[in-house]
Amino acid sequence: MIYALTDFLADQGGIFSPLRVLNYVSTRSIIAALTTLLLVIFFAPRVIRMLYLAGQRDSHRDFDEHLAKSKRGTPTMGGVLIIGAMMVSLLLWGDWTNGYMWAVTSALLVFGFLGAVDDVAKVRGGSAEAGLSRRAKLVIQTLYGLVLGALLFLPNTTPFPLEIADTIGIPFLKPEEFGGLNVHLSFFYVVFVAFVVVAVSNAVNLIDGLDGLAAGTTMLPVAVYGVFAYILGHASLSGYFLYSFQPGVHELVVFTAALIGALIGFLWFNGYPAQVFMGDTGSLALGGTLAVLIVLTKQELLFLIAGGVFLYVNATHVIGDRIGINMLGRRIFYRTPIHHAYEHLGIAETKVVLRFWIISLLLALVAVATLKLR
Secondary structure: OHHHHHHHHHHOOHHHHHHHHHHOHHHHHHHHHHHHHHHHHHHHHHHHHHHHHOOOEOOOOOOOHHHHHHHOOOEOOOHHHHHHHHHHHHHHHOOOOOHHHHHHHHHHHHHHHHHHHHHHHHHHHOOHHHOOOHHHHHHHHHHHHHHHHHHHHOOOOOOOOHHHOOEEOOOOOOOHHHOOOOEEOOOHHHHHHHHHHHHHHHHHHHHOOOOOHHHHHHHHHHHHHHHHHHHHOOHHHHHHOOOOOOOOHHHHHHHHHHHHHHHHHHHHHHOOOOOOOOHHHHHHHHHHHHHHHHHHOOOOOOHHHHOHHHHHHHHHHHHHHHHHHHHHOOOOOOOOOHHHHHHHOOOOHHHHHHHHHHHHHHHHHHHHHOOOOO
C-alpha cells in the first residue's frame, strides 16, 4: 500500500522525488523488519491475554511430568502474532504486483490456517491426538504443493524464466548458461515441489517443542534464502556468482526480512520461560513458508546444508519411532524428537536451544559460502 503510493508519487517528480528511496528493496526490507518487530512486541501482551482468556492454553504435554508441568497452561497458538504482523507489514511495504510475493504469502496463510485448526482441535479435545489426523494434514499439504508446483511449471503462470521453470538447483553445480548443467524435471517438477512442501513443512513443525527452538532455528535458513533471493534477483550479482537471473525474485527479500523481524519479536516472549507458544499455527506456517522460499529461489538441495538441524531432528525421529518402537519394539533414543532426549540426559533446556541455534548458524554460514564454491 505505502510502496504503491510512494512509487506513484515518486514518478510525479518534484518534491516527491526523494520518495524513490522507498522503492529500493533494501530500504523496504529494513522497514518491513522493524514494522513486524514492533508490531509483535506491542501487541503480544494483548494477544497472549486474549488467548489465555479464550482457553487456548497448552494442556497436552504429558511426555515428561517433571519437565513439562511448569509449561501447562501456557497460551498456545501464538503463531497468529507472527502471521498478523507479517500481513500488516507486507501490505504496507510489499510489491503486490510481484508473483513471488503472492506465492510465498499463500503458504503463510494456508499453512497458518491449517495449524490454527489443529491447535483449536487439540485444546478442545484436551490431547495432541485430538487435533487433525496425520493423514488429513498430509493430504492438504500435498494438494497445496501440487497446485503450487503446477502454477510454477505452467508457462502462463510461472514467475520463472521459461528456460529454467522446471529446473532444480544443485549446490556447487553451475547452470547451463555458464558452462554447467541444468537439471530439468519436466512434468515431474510438479511432484517434486509437492514433496519439498510436505517434507520441509513437517520438518519445521517437528522441531517445535522447546522454548525459542523453532523460532531461532528457522530464522537462520530464512536469512540464507533471503541472501540468495537478493543475489538471484540482481542481474549483475547473479551473473557474478554464476547463477541464472530471476527477475522479480528479489521481492522475497522484503518477505524474509519481515519474517525475521517477526521471529525476533516473538522470541522476546517465547524465550525461556515462554509466555506463549507458537503452536502448529506458527510452526506449520513457518515450515510451509520456508518450503516455498526454497522452491522459489530454486535452491532446493541447499536445504540439505542450511536446514541440517531439521534433517537431524527428523532423521532421529524416524529412527527412534518408526524403526525403533514400531519395527524393533524398543527405544533407540530416550525420547523423540531428539531435543527432548537431551533434556533426559540432564542438559538444561536453555542450553539445548542455544546449541541448536549455534549449529544452525554454522550451517547457515556454510550454505552462504556455497555461493563462491561453484
